[in-house]
Amino acid sequence: MNFRAGSFLTLVGAGLGAWQGGSPSAVPVSSFHFVDRSASAGLRLPTWCGRPEKPHILESGGTGLALFDCDGDRDLDLYLVNGWRLQGNQVVERGRNLLYRNRGDGTFEDITASAGAGDERWGTGVATGDVDGDGDIDLFASNFGPDALYLNRGDCTFTTLPDGPGIDGWSTGATLFDADRDGDLDLYVAAYIDCTLDQVLDAQPTLDWHGLKVMLGPFGLEGKGNRYFENLGGGRFRDATEAAGLVDAGLYYSFSVAAADFDGDRDLDLYVANDSNPNYLYQNDGRGHFQEVGLWSGAALDENGLAQAGMGQAIGDVDGDGDPDLLVTNFSQDQSTLYANLGQLMFEDVTRRWGLREPTFMPLSWGTILADFDLDRDLDLFIANGHIYPQADRAGIEGIRFKQPNLLLAKEGGRFTDLSQQSGPGLAVIESSRGVAAGDLDGDGDVDLVVANVDAPPTLLRNDSPPRGAWLLVDAPGALRVSAQVDGIQLVRDFVAGGSYLSASDPCFHFGLGPVDWVDQLMLLYPDGTLKTLRHVAVNQRLRIPR
Amino acid sequence: MKYTRPLVALLVPVLALPALAQETPKSMVATYSALADGILALRRTEAEFVRALLDSHLQTAKAHVKEGQWQAAAAQIALFANEGDNAIGGIRKRLLEGGHHHNAAGEEQGIYEPGYVIVTKAAKQKALAASSALRQAQTDEARKQAWQQFETVAQELLGKS
Numbered sequence: 001m002n003f004r005a006g007s008f009l010t011l012v013g014a015g016l017g018a019w020q021g022g023s024p025s026a027v028p029v030s031s032f033h034f035v036d037r038s039a040s041a042g043l044r045l046p047t048w049c050g051r052p053e054k055p056h057i058l059e060s061g062g063t064g065l066a067l068f069d070c071d072g073d074r075d076l077d078l079y080l081v082n083g084w085r086l087q088g089n090q091v092v093e094r095g096r097n098l099l100y101r102n103r104g105d106g107t108f109e110d111i112t113a114s115a116g117a118g119d120e121r122w123g124t125g126v127a128t129g130d131v132d133g134d135g136d137i138d139l140f141a142s143n144f145g146p147d148a149l150y151l152n153r154g155d156c157t158f159t160t161l162p163d164g165p166g167i168d169g170w171s172t173g174a175t176l177f178d179a180d181r182d183g184d185l186d187l188y189v190a191a192y193i194d195c196t197l198d199q200v201l202d203a204q205p206t207l208d209w210h211g212l213k214v215m216l217g218p219f220g221l222e223g224k225g226n227r228y229f230e231n232l233g234g235g236r237f238r239d240a241t242e243a244a245g246l247v248d249a250g251l252y253y254s255f256s257v258a259a260a261d262f263d264g265d266r267d268l269d270l271y272v273a274n275d276s277n278p279n280y281l282y283q284n285d286g287r288g289h290f291q292e293v294g295l296w297s298g299a300a301l302d303e304n305g306l307a308q309a310g311m312g313q314a315i316g317d318v319d320g321d322g323d324p325d326l327l328v329t330n331f332s333q334d335q336s337t338l339y340a341n342l343g344q345l346m347f348e349d350v351t352r353r354w355g356l357r358e359p360t361f362m363p364l365s366w367g368t369i370l371a372d373f374d375l376d377r378d379l380d381l382f383i384a385n386g387h388i389y390p391q392a393d394r395a396g397i398e399g400i401r402f403k404q405p406n407l408l409l410a411k412e413g414g415r416f417t418d419l420s421q422q423s424g425p426g427l428a429v430i431e432s433s434r435g436v437a438a439g440d441l442d443g444d445g446d447v448d449l450v451v452a453n454v455d456a457p458p459t460l461l462r463n464d465s466p467p468r469g470a471w472l473l474v475d476a477p478g479a480l481r482v483s484a485q486v487d488g489i490q491l492v493r494d495f496v497a498g499g500s501y502l503s504a505s506d507p508c509f510h511f512g513l514g515p516v517d518w519v520d521q522l523m524l525l526y527p528d529g530t531l532k533t534l535r536h537v538a539v540n541q542r543l544r545i546p547r
Numbered sequence: 548m549k550y551t552r553p554l555v556a557l558l559v560p561v562l563a564l565p566a567l568a569q570e571t572p573k574s575m576v577a578t579y580s581a582l583a584d585g586i587l588a589l590r591r592t593e594a595e596f597v598r599a600l601l602d603s604h605l606q607t608a609k610a611h612v613k614e615g616q617w618q619a620a621a622a623q624i625a626l627f628a629n630e631g632d633n634a635i636g637g638i639r640k641r642l643l644e645g646g647h648h649h650n651a652a653g654e655e656q657g658i659y660e661p662g663y664v665i666v667t668k669a670a671k672q673k674a675l676a677a678s679s680a681l682r683q684a685q686t687d688e689a690r691k692q693a694w695q696q697f698e699t700v701a702q703e704l705l706g707k708s
Contacts, residue, residue, distance in 0.1 A: 249634035251640070294633075295629050296621055301629075346679070346682050346683060
């Protein structure tokens with residue numbers, strides 16, 4: 001399709017779709033249209049997180065999910081992390097993590113029973129990557145309890161690695177990434193607080209909040225240390241937290257973790273979002289040794305120098321200057337913070353400038369995705385929301401409920417515009433959402449979303465937005481950065497391992513290209529400095545580029 | 548909980564002796580007074596410790612400036628602004644979790660961050676801005692300006708530069 005010819009009609013159609021009466025100038029025009037297809041896709045099972053009244057903070061964290069191709073058939077399958085269901089001080093259901101195979105026809109098949117990855121511990125998050133280097137994607141499940149590493153046989157069946165790496169306790173976000181550039185994937189696991197199952201079962205809401213009793217924490221509870229495990233090969237890992245300079249000095253309450261090359265020196269740095277404490281930014285020296293530079297980099301605190309309640313994160317080149325910027329989601333009545341990457345590992349809080357304070361201030365935000373949902377070349381923003389206190393429904397505070405609408409914001413020029421209300425019935429789904437993962441589930445070239453909800457089935461948000469351009473999906477294992485040149489403009493997409501909230505998205509590099517028929521030049525950068533260049537690349541295809 | 552047992556063991560015999568005492572026995576008053584001296588001395592020592600910590604960041608920053616190591620100086624200023632690094636922050640978190648504050652009234656009024664001893668919110672913001680400006684400065688003039696901005700803040704807090 002030639003988008004130069006089709007784009008005007010597409011935009012008019014999108015505009016008409018968004019205008020539902022009243023003054024057209026008063027309603028922002030949306031080019032987004034998302035529909036909820038969870039039930040028709042067969043995603044009907046809920047994921048649990050404790051009791052309805054959430055007397056312990058563990059019950060508020062919810063779960064993450066992963067989108068990855070588990071059987072090598074080039075479509076994305078879904079791994080949904082599951083917690084436990086409690087009643088009183090009893091465990092009534094040990095929820096198994098669920099694995100759904102994408103049938104390729106818009107539906108999913110529950111293959112949990114045959115896959116061998118239905119972890120029955122209290123699940124929290126997941127990381128994906130080819131841990132054993134056999135060409136398929138393995139899973140690391142973080143739990144409240146011992147974590148587990150599941151090795152894929154290549155056909156969506158898994159074996160557990162005995163004595164695998166991980167934390168025994170409440171671990172949260174995790175990322176599999178090649179920290180030391182030796183060709184295999186190492187593991188970083190974040191942890192929240194130190195507590196026992198008995199403490200969870202016996203917990204009572206004791207904290208006063210707007211005249212109501214709610215769960216205690218995180219203040220008053222002891223933090224648990226994050227850990228790093230070096231992959232030694234042959235299925236062996238060693239705890240190298242101290243040797244790598246990754247000691248969790250503050251024992252802060254950590255949630256999401258992501259690895260990306262923030263300073264452009266061809267190694268993966270680490271960002272850890274901490275609840276109620278400064279966030280960590282660990283700079284990699286290229287040999288797998290890290291230095292924590294969050295406080296002076298400007299990425300640990302907000303513009304007022306205050307620590308926020310970091311939950312999730314999204315990484316991408318928001319301002320189009322070629323380096324990865326950072327969006328961190330935070331607690332209710334505090335904005336999500338956009339840190340612009342100024343280069344040399346310096347960041348600046350540009351939340352207000354980009355129009356993000358107002359739409360993100362009231363919701364309590366978790367998983368988040370930066371992606372070009374309408375294929376117009378720039379990165380848009382999705383944020384999953386939901387309060388931690390079910391008691392919020394009785395607090396009488398306007399705009400604060402346990403179940404909250406999610407946010408969809410379009411980048412328009414140098415600002416984000418909130419188009420949540422104009423972006424289709426999928427954005428009208430209201431749950432207490434947590435993790436979110438992104439990927440092209442239906443093979444139509446745009447980015448779909450799956451959102452994990454607390455004590456409810458997930459929401460599959462199929463992207464039916466009228467395309468504003470062509471697309472390209474680059475499957476390039478090992479690449480650190482891919483840039484596409486179109487119409488003299490350079491679009492840069494960075495490799496990001498982890499992020500969102502306790503979730504893993506499809507690691508392919510996705511480009512919305514705008515109205516073009518081909519990509520003039522595609523460049524892939526690898527950690528060893530190798531630069532691969534392809535010219536005159538056809539659009540609207542999934543391009544596999546082996547290392 | 549574990550600390551209350553010796554205290555109870557200490558108090559029980561003292562209280563038991565004067566069965567119908569109308570006022571607190573002098574020995575108990577003296578003990579409590581000595582405890583108060585210790586508690587207050589500890590608070591003062593903690594404040595002096597934090598002051599020394601800040602001074603060490605200031606002096607290290609100065610040394611870096613002398614060597615023209617601007618990035619390192621900016622890092623020290625950021626640590627000054629945050630009243631220490633994350634290891635110190637972790638200890639501050641423990642103290643807060645135990646109910647220990649230095650400027651509780653000031654925290655409520657938004658003057659101090661919870662657990663901060665010397666650095667006010669306003670001073671922190673100014674120092675962080677100076678750190679950021681120093682990192683981004685391209686000219687000697689800009690560096691000098693950023694450094695002076697920080698020195699003013701440090702002087703106000705520590706009474707010297």
